[in-house]
Amino acid sequence: MSLVKPAMRGLLAKRLRFHLPIAFGLSLVAAAGFKYTVTEPRKQAYADFYKRYDSMKEFSAMREAGVFESVRPTGK
Amino acid sequence: MVSQCQQPKKAMQHLTARRVAGLLSRRGVAAFSSSGVKMASHGHGGVTEQTDMSVPLYWDRLDTPLPDRPYKDTLSDADKSLKQKEKGPWNSLSKEEKLALYRLTFNETYAEMKKPTGEWKTVLGGIFFFIGFTGLVVLWQRYYVYPPHPRTLDDEWQAMQVKRMLDMRVNPVEGFSAKWDYEKGQWK
Numbered sequence: 378m379s380l381v382k383p384a385m386r387g388l389l390a391k392r393l394r395f396h397l398p399i400a401f402g403l404s405l406v407a408a409a410g411f412k413y414t415v416t417e418p419r420k421q422a423y424a425d426f427y428k429r430y431d432s433m434k435e436f437s438a439m440r441e442a443g444v445f446e447s448v449r450p451t452g453k
Numbered sequence: 454m455v456s457q458c459q460q461p462k463k464a465m466q467h468l469t470a471r472r473v474a475g476l477l478s479r480r481g482v483a484a485f486s487s488s489g490v491k492m493a494s495h496g497h498g499g500v501t502e503q504t505d506m507s508v509p510l511y512w513d514r515l516d517t518p519l520p521d522r523p524y525k526d527t528l529s530d531a532d533k534s535l536k537q538k539e540k541g542p543w544n545s546l547s548k549e550e551k552l553a554l555y556r557l558t559f560n561e562t563y564a565e566m567k568k569p570t571g572e573w574k575t576v577l578g579g580i581f582f583f584i585g586f587t588g589l590v591v592l593w594q595r596y597y598v599y600p601p602h603p604r605t606l607d608d609e610w611q612a613m614q615v616k617r618m619l620d621m622r623v624n625p626v627e628g629f630s631a632k633w634d635y636e637k638g639q640w641k
Binding site (some may be wrong): 419422423426435438439442443444 | 617622625626627631635
């Protein structure tokens with residue numbers, strides 16, 4: 378009985394045909410996952426923070442705590 | 454010298470065993486270390502037997518199945534007649550004859566070569582032993598080598614440092630200061 382001749386050519390092409398769509402798909406999934414679990418919440422967190430941010434109030438608080446060198450706390 | 458050619462893998466195992474014996478000698482296993490000393494002072498004038506690499510060699514290797522020469526190359530008369538019989542139809546060979554022919558050409562079967570050696574237990578034991586020994590060395594270092602801590606690692610200094618970071622509003626959006634409740638003066 379004679380054996381079937383094995384595939385001698387196109388092995389890489391066959392592998393790529395199978396694996397490249399998977400690779401692209403997984404990359405897109407990873408990117409989408411990162412976007413919606415990390416970047417969107419982070420953008421929202423920054424938006425929320427600055428919505429209610431009073432920079433003068435924060436500045437005064439920091440000044441009173443004494444962390445600045447250009448302005449002293451109001452007591453001094 | 455022929456036996457050396459035939460069993461390089463066994464020699465490797467002996468080397469491993471000797472190295473392990475060198476480790477075990479720490480525990481005072483005198484038998485191993487003394488036999489090692491005896492072998493070193495054999496008195497051949499320092500010349501050890503080496504395999505003659507200029508002739509075809511035999512080996513038992515999983516990854517290279519067909520050695521350059523058969524295992525037994527000096528055949529007895531019975532072996533020679535068996536080899537003659539091998540030139541005929543193989544159906545006429547009995548099972549024992551086939552096995553005898555295999556053993557003429559090969560030393561160990563694949564099953565025998567793949568036999569587990571239990572070497573991993575020695576390796577793992579040696580690893581744990583030396584990790585433990587290293588732990589003792591590190592402990593000794595902690596008490597006899599390291600200088601005293603810098604004052605910046607004291608608890609009070611660290612507390613002052615945290616307070617200053619909060620006062621400066623370090624990472625107020627998502628990070629450090631975001632976790633501090635400034636109204637209540639405590640961590641969220």
